[in-house]
Amino acid sequence: MPMDLPRLLAATAPQGAGWAGLRRVRSTDRSCSARDGKYDSARVTEDEGYLAEVLVDGQFGYAASANADIASLKAAFGRAMTLARAAGPFAIHRFDARQARPASKARWESSREKKSGLAMDDFAGLACSLSSAMRISDKIIQTSVDFEIHEVETEIASTNGAELFQVLHVAFQSLQAIARDGNVVQKRTANGSSARIRQAGAEFFDAGALALDAQRAAEEAIELLTAQDCPSMTGDLVLAPDQMYLQIHESVGHPCELDRILGDERNFAGSTFVKPDDIGKLQYGSKLMNITFDPTVQGEAASYAFDDIGATAKKEYIIKDGILVRALGSLESQARSGKPGVSDQRADNWSRAPIDRMANLNLEAGKDSFEDMVAGIEKGVYMETNRSWSIDDYRNKFQFGCEYAKLIENGRITRTLKNPNYRGVSSSFWKSLCKVGDGSTWRIFGAPNCGKGEPNQVIFVGHASPVCTFRGVEIFGGEA
Amino acid sequence: MSNNNDLERRFDDARDVLMGELASGEELSMEFSGELSTFMRFNGCKVRQIGEVDVAYVEFRLYKEGKSIAAGFNATGDAGEDSARAARALSRAREECALLPDDPYRSAPTSTSTSSEVFAGRLPAQERLPQEVLGPAAGTDFTGIHSQGPIVRGAANSAGARHWFATESFITDWSVWLPNGKAVKSCYAGREWDGAEHARRLAAAKARLEPLSRPEVKLKPGDYRAYITPDALYETIAFFSWNGLGERDIREGESAYIALREGRKGFSPLFNLTQDFSLGIEPRFNEAGDVAPEKLALIEGGKLASTIVSNRSAKQYGVPTNAAPESEDLRSPAFGAGKLAEKDALKALGTGVYISNFHYLNWSDVETARVTGMTRFSCFWVENGELVAPISNMRFDESLYDLYGSKLEDLTVERSLIPETGSYVLRSLGGALLPGILAKGLRFTL
Numbered sequence: 001m002p003m004d005l006p007r008l009l010a011a012t013a014p015q016g017a018g019w020a021g022l023r024r025v026r027s028t029d030r031s032c033s034a035r036d037g038k039y040d041s042a043r044v045t046e047d048e049g050y051l052a053e054v055l056v057d058g059q060f061g062y063a064a065s066a067n068a069d070i071a072s073l074k075a076a077f078g079r080a081m082t083l084a085r086a087a088g089p090f091a092i093h094r095f096d097a098r099q100a101r102p103a104s105k106a107r108w109e110s111s112r113e114k115k116s117g118l119a120m121d122d123f124a125g126l127a128c129s130l131s132s133a134m135r136i137s138d139k140i141i142q143t144s145v146d147f148e149i150h151e152v153e154t155e156i157a158s159t160n161g162a163e164l165f166q167v168l169h170v171a172f173q174s175l176q177a178i179a180r181d182g183n184v185v186q187k188r189t190a191n192g193s194s195a196r197i198r199q200a201g202a203e204f205f206d207a208g209a210l211a212l213d214a215q216r217a218a219e220e221a222i223e224l225l226t227a228q229d230c231p232s233m234t235g236d237l238v239l240a241p242d243q244m245y246l247q248i249h250e251s252v253g254h255p256c257e258l259d260r261i262l263g264d265e266r267n268f269a270g271s272t273f274v275k276p277d278d279i280g281k282l283q284y285g286s287k288l289m290n291i292t293f294d295p296t297v298q299g300e301a302a303s304y305a306f307d308d309i310g311a312t313a314k315k316e317y318i319i320k321d322g323i324l325v326r327a328l329g330s331l332e333s334q335a336r337s338g339k340p341g342v343s344d345q346r347a348d349n350w351s352r353a354p355i356d357r358m359a360n361l362n363l364e365a366g367k368d369s370f371e372d373m374v375a376g377i378e379k380g381v382y383m384e385t386n387r388s389w390s391i392d393d394y395r396n397k398f399q400f401g402c403e404y405a406k407l408i409e410n411g412r413i414t415r416t417l418k419n420p421n422y423r424g425v426s427s428s429f430w431k432s433l434c435k436v437g438d439g440s441t442w443r444i445f446g447a448p449n450c451g452k453g454e455p456n457q458v459i460f461v462g463h464a465s466p467v468c469t470f471r472g473v474e475i476f477g478g479e480a
Numbered sequence: 481m482s483n484n485n486d487l488e489r490r491f492d493d494a495r496d497v498l499m500g501e502l503a504s505g506e507e508l509s510m511e512f513s514g515e516l517s518t519f520m521r522f523n524g525c526k527v528r529q530i531g532e533v534d535v536a537y538v539e540f541r542l543y544k545e546g547k548s549i550a551a552g553f554n555a556t557g558d559a560g561e562d563s564a565r566a567a568r569a570l571s572r573a574r575e576e577c578a579l580l581p582d583d584p585y586r587s588a589p590t591s592t593s594t595s596s597e598v599f600a601g602r603l604p605a606q607e608r609l610p611q612e613v614l615g616p617a618a619g620t621d622f623t624g625i626h627s628q629g630p631i632v633r634g635a636a637n638s639a640g641a642r643h644w645f646a647t648e649s650f651i652t653d654w655s656v657w658l659p660n661g662k663a664v665k666s667c668y669a670g671r672e673w674d675g676a677e678h679a680r681r682l683a684a685a686k687a688r689l690e691p692l693s694r695p696e697v698k699l700k701p702g703d704y705r706a707y708i709t710p711d712a713l714y715e716t717i718a719f720f721s722w723n724g725l726g727e728r729d730i731r732e733g734e735s736a737y738i739a740l741r742e743g744r745k746g747f748s749p750l751f752n753l754t755q756d757f758s759l760g761i762e763p764r765f766n767e768a769g770d771v772a773p774e775k776l777a778l779i780e781g782g783k784l785a786s787t788i789v790s791n792r793s794a795k796q797y798g799v800p801t802n803a804a805p806e807s808e809d810l811r812s813p814a815f816g817a818g819k820l821a822e823k824d825a826l827k828a829l830g831t832g833v834y835i836s837n838f839h840y841l842n843w844s845d846v847e848t849a850r851v852t853g854m855t856r857f858s859c860f861w862v863e864n865g866e867l868v869a870p871i872s873n874m875r876f877d878e879s880l881y882d883l884y885g886s887k888l889e890d891l892t893v894e895r896s897l898i899p900e901t902g903s904y905v906l907r908s909l910g911g912a913l914l915p916g917i918l919a920k921g922l923r924f925t926l
Contacts, residue, residue: 032580035732039581044572045552046565049535062531066556076534082607083518083530090610092526121579128581142732178733183744185733185847264523266663267624267655270839270856349905351533390842392854392873394661397926399852399875401844419845423875423926454625454653455519455533455903474926478845 005157012052012073013159014081019055019097021158022073023308024048025350031148032124037132039124040144049350052076055101056084058094064351093336100331101309103161108305110168111298112201123147123205130210134177134218139225141180143218147205148172154308162310170301170460171204172197172448175214179221186224186418188217188403191242192386195445197301197460220404223416230405230420230477236380236434237422237473238373241443243402245463246386248363249447251426252284252291253461255395256318258329258341259356269452270393273427274324279339282324285430290364291319293328293342300360301446301462302346308354311343318342318361322431330356348457355453360446360462366436373435373469375411381475382406382413383420391426399423419478429470437466487514487536488644490555490562491634494538497566499638506574509589510540511767512634513906514555517627520609522654525622527610532629535906538566539767542573543588549577587791589637591769601648601671603628613652616679620686623663624654628673631907633763641769645762647671647909652678653901655857656685662692662870665711665837665857669899688858694869697861703921705832707825707862710896710914715838715853717813717912719880720753723846725778726808727793736849736880740784745849745881747782748888752816754778755788759812759897762909766790770803772811782885814913818891825892827865828918833874834860834867835922844877852877852925875926883919891915 005022013020025048032042049066052073061084063076127145134143149171156164173196176189190196190213198204239247255272259265262276274282295303295313304313311331318326327333329341333356347354374382388401405420406413446462491512498510514536521529539552551573553565604612613626628650635643649671655663664685668678719736729735739745755776757764764772768791777785788808794801805811820828833855841853855874860867879885892915902908 030576038584041548041550042576042580043550043552044569044576045539046569047537047552047554049554049556059527060529062529064531064533064535066535066554067558067561068556069558072557076532079532079606083520083532083609086607087520087527087530087610090522090525090527090614092523092528119579120576124580142734180733183739185738187733187846262523263623263657264521264528266523266657267653267665271661351535351905353529353531355529388842388844388852390840390844390852390854390875392875393839393856394873397854397873397875399844399877399926421844425926451904454521455517455627455907458904478848478850 003155005155006163008073009157009159011070012077014054014077017054017056017081019101019159020077021053021101021156021162023051023350024155026153028151029148031146032120032127033144033146034127034131035144036142037128037135039128042120042124051350051353052080054080054084055095055097056081057088059084059088059091060095061087062353095332095335097160099335101158101160101162102311103158104306104310104312105163106305107165110199110303112169114202118202118205126205126207130175130214133211134214136218137222139179139181139222140177140218142178144176146174156310164306164310166305168304169199169201170197171200173205175210175217177218177221179225181225184225186221188221188224189385190217191445194448195242195245197446197448198299198444199301199303200299224404224418227416227418230381230417230475232476234472234474236377237470237475238380238382238408239468240384241441241465241467242385242445243383243400244363244465244468245445246389247400248361248463248465249358249461250389250391251395251398251429253328253358253361255426256324256328257356258327258333258337258339261327262333262337265452268454270395273394273396276337276339278324279327280325283322284319284324284427285322286433287322288366288433288436289319289322289430290317292316292362292364293318293344293359294362295343295359297360297362297464300444300464301460302359303462307343307345308347309345311345313343316342328356328358346459348459352455352457355457357459358450358461362464363466365439365442365466367438368435369438370441370467373437373467374408374413377408378410380408381417381420382408396425398426420475421477422473422475424473432471432473433468434471435469437468441467486557487630487632490514490536490557491644493559493562494555494566495636497563498540498570501567501570502638505544507543507588507638508540509637509768510538510635513537515629515631515907517629517907518606518609520613520626522614523623525614525617525620542577543586544577546582546586547577547580548583548586549573549580585792585796587795589639589641589768591637592640593769593771594642595765595771596644599647599671603648603650603673612675616682621657622654623657624652626650626652627903627907631909633909635765635767635769637769643763643765643769651899651901656689658689658692660693663857664688664692667899667901691860691867692858692870696870696872697868698872699874699924701925703923705829706835706919706922707829707832707916708835708919709916710898712835712838713914713917714898714912715841716851716880717810719851720813721809723843725788725810727787727789727797727799728808730787731797736843736846737784747779747881747884749781750818750888750891751782751884752780754814755810755812756814756913757812759814759913761911762812766803766805772803776802812910815891815915817893817895817915820890820892820918822892822894822916825916825918826862828890829862830865831863833871833922834862849880850877851880874924876922877925878923887920889918889920891917
């Protein structure tokens with residue numbers, strides 16, 4: 001429920017600040033997990049606090065406090081003022097509140113079909129039954145199921161008139177089976193350990209659909225025990241959406257963040273090969289590559305109406321027909337760089353200042369069916385489900401591993417492969433994009449754990465993609 | 481340390497409500513984590529963001545009639561509000577717990593131990609922070625973060641245990657950059673801020689920039705002799721926690737060290753890994769109030785000496801606990817020292833690569849303990865014991881059984897205490913005591 005934040009701000013905002021704002025965040029989380037058919041854990045938490053922010057002579061300062069009484073928030077504003085004044089002589093940019101803090105007014109709640117939630121006995125019972133159902137063989141040595149439901153309520157008020165209230169309902173699920181035969185151990189999950197994150201209600205935990213997913217994960221874990229290792233080769237690589245989402249995240253999302261381009265992340269998460277002058281010109285990938293920042297996709301993990309400084313969310317092309325046309329940069333980064341950006345200044349909680357973030361970053365669907373994509377390949381590998389990811393601090397040299405693969409020979413899928421990996425360099429890899437799957441292959445996934453920022457922040461993002469084919473990729477297996 | 485007193489009051493208030501409201505047949509363990517931190521993020525020797533964070537979290541586990549549930553809330557510092565939050569959280573935990581299946585491996589708290597460690601510090605005044613940290617770096621492309629303030633951890637349980645750990649500390653985690661994109665990375669951490677020491681470290685870093693300005697050497701994929709510094713090795717420490725030496729991971733097929741447990745693989749006889757709380761950098765107690773042994777040998781002479789065992793795993797597998805947290809993460813790790821003097825490291829390397837930092841490591845194949853990652857910051861090509869030029873960033877893909885096994889030539893006599901700099905949700909405690917290592921080969925792949 002929203003509280004009267006404008007009145008609280010009016011009672012606590014300091015004299016002498018050119019601008020002041022309050023952001024309140026309240027989050028409630030429920031989770032449960034099962035292992036080997038038995039209850040493992042359950043957790044219920046609540047968290048609520050305030051970020052008091054001021055702008056003094058063009059320098060922002062903030063103070064985060066969970067204490068909502070007037071005296072405490074006044075004191076927080078006072079400390080934010082002290083810090084902003086101290087930093088003034090060292091300011092990286094003289095910000096203008098009219099440019100960097102919109103005076104927006106909006107209310108928004110993410111959609112969900114079932115609003116009444118899921119009782120803990122149903123929640124835990126489903127996790128246990130799925131975990132039990134995955135034990136289809138003595139060779140299955142572990143099964144696990146994890147479910148989470150989060151509600152994040154954000155409210156913003158500012159002295160220039162912003163009044164915003166937003167509620168996100170985010171759900172997460174993970175199913176995995178581990179099989180062993182002799183010294184061979186293989187893990188298979190339903191789309192990865194953390195890719196199934198959506199804005200949804202209890203309908204996300206559909207027992208019938210999950211049972212089919214659990215059955216498939218267990219069967220494929222067993223199948224992988226006797227599969228051949230992925231061969232070392234340079235060939236065509238077909239990637240399923242549950243791998244594409246992380247390929248997009250690491251080799252498009254992070255390199256195109258404007259704060260990385262401006263050097264803010266160099267000491268921690270890293271820099272980027274993208275230069276400021278590349279925006280509007282750089283041939284990032286093949287002409288089939290169309291990447292959008294789209295916080296309006298219903299059900300995708302990071303959909304919202306406004307970001308954490310109140311900038312209105314809307315869909316924008318980041319890469320259009322292979323050309324980098326815009327960066328993932330917030331109003332603050334846009335003011336510093338003079339480059340076009342998006343509404344993506346987000347914080348992971350009330351205790352952190354917002355920074356440039358990806359939100360939903362999607363690859364738009366193309367025209368090819370999956371069957372046509374496979375039919376056009378003489379020799380290649382089709383890979384599903386991310387299990388390993390690594391990329392350098394300039395976002396060039398990457399290596400990814402997947403859980404499950406199929407060999408493609410003469411236009412046909414022939415056999416299952418285990419331990420598939422591939423490596424490459426971001427821009428040349430995206431230039432080798434030669435087929436983009438149609439809407440029938442397009443799936444929505446996401447990541448609940450994108451880390452960035454100093455102090456560190458972990459946030460959820462959404463990524464949707466069709467199946468894609470890349471030409472001439474270095475592919476290898478477990479022993480290469 | 482008045483802020484510590486305020487945080488300790490919040491801990492005790494929460495403990496009083498949670499323990500005081502327990503009904504017959506209920507047991508409870510709780511942990512408390514908090515801080516009052518000032519953060520100053522800087523880029524190009526300018527302030528990017530500056531602020532203060534006052535935050536405290538209470539997490540507890542309720543045990544009742546064969547069931548258990550975890551719950552949590554944040555403590556505000558307002559005694560009345562916090563009391564209400566604690567009571568509400570306990571009430572909700574009770575309601576939800578009643579709906580759960582039985583917990584087959586519940587391990588209700590039994591420890592009655594108590595402890596208190598408080599380390600006061602001397603930190604710069606908030607209003608002087610920008611000048612104090614950035615002033616000595618004027619004229620350089622100085623980028624990173626300064627964090628300071630008290631950090632506290634507490635644990636208590638219904639059997640009577642109470643533990644408190646408070647430290648007032650700072651970390652300036654920074655890098656100095658050249659226009660060519662090369663940088664020297666460093667970190668100044670401690671409890672007693674010394675502006676002169678900060679300036680001395682900056683001056684030393686500036687002197688180390690010159691070799692980085694030379695044209696870089698582009699290496700081809702292949703096996704290279706390598707000297708790897710303690711800072712770089714620190715990035716591999718997580719791989720003894722994640723899919724690591726936890727008893728549960730090994731039993732359930734998640735660990736990279738199943739082959740080590742079964743005697744099919746081993747490390748070099750030179751390789752020793754100990755969990756060593758005598759380092760004094762993080763508390764010995766876990767969330768249930770149990771106190772871990774001061775030292776626990778995990779790998780001795782390249783062989784598995786012990787795994788990391790929580791109370792829950794102890795119950796599940798019938799093995800002794802070593803008071804690990806439920807995550808069975810490695811805490812306060814220390815690698816054993818070797819015989820190589822640090823000053824002789826480049827000479828011993830001869831021709832090869834000097835690696836100061838790794839970046840973005842991940843398992844590339846858990847089953848064979850193979851890890852991939854990148855070189856980062858000041859890494860050099862070395863010929864005949866002399867730094868020649870920086871190398872272009874290279875990807876490696878190497879089994880830890882080889883890096884700390886057949887390819888491990890020696891470790892340095894000197895060991896460095898590398899602080900943990902992470903600040904997800906809260907500023908981290910801990911770190912690791914590590915030597916540098918000389919490796920016969922490190923496999924670069926891209």
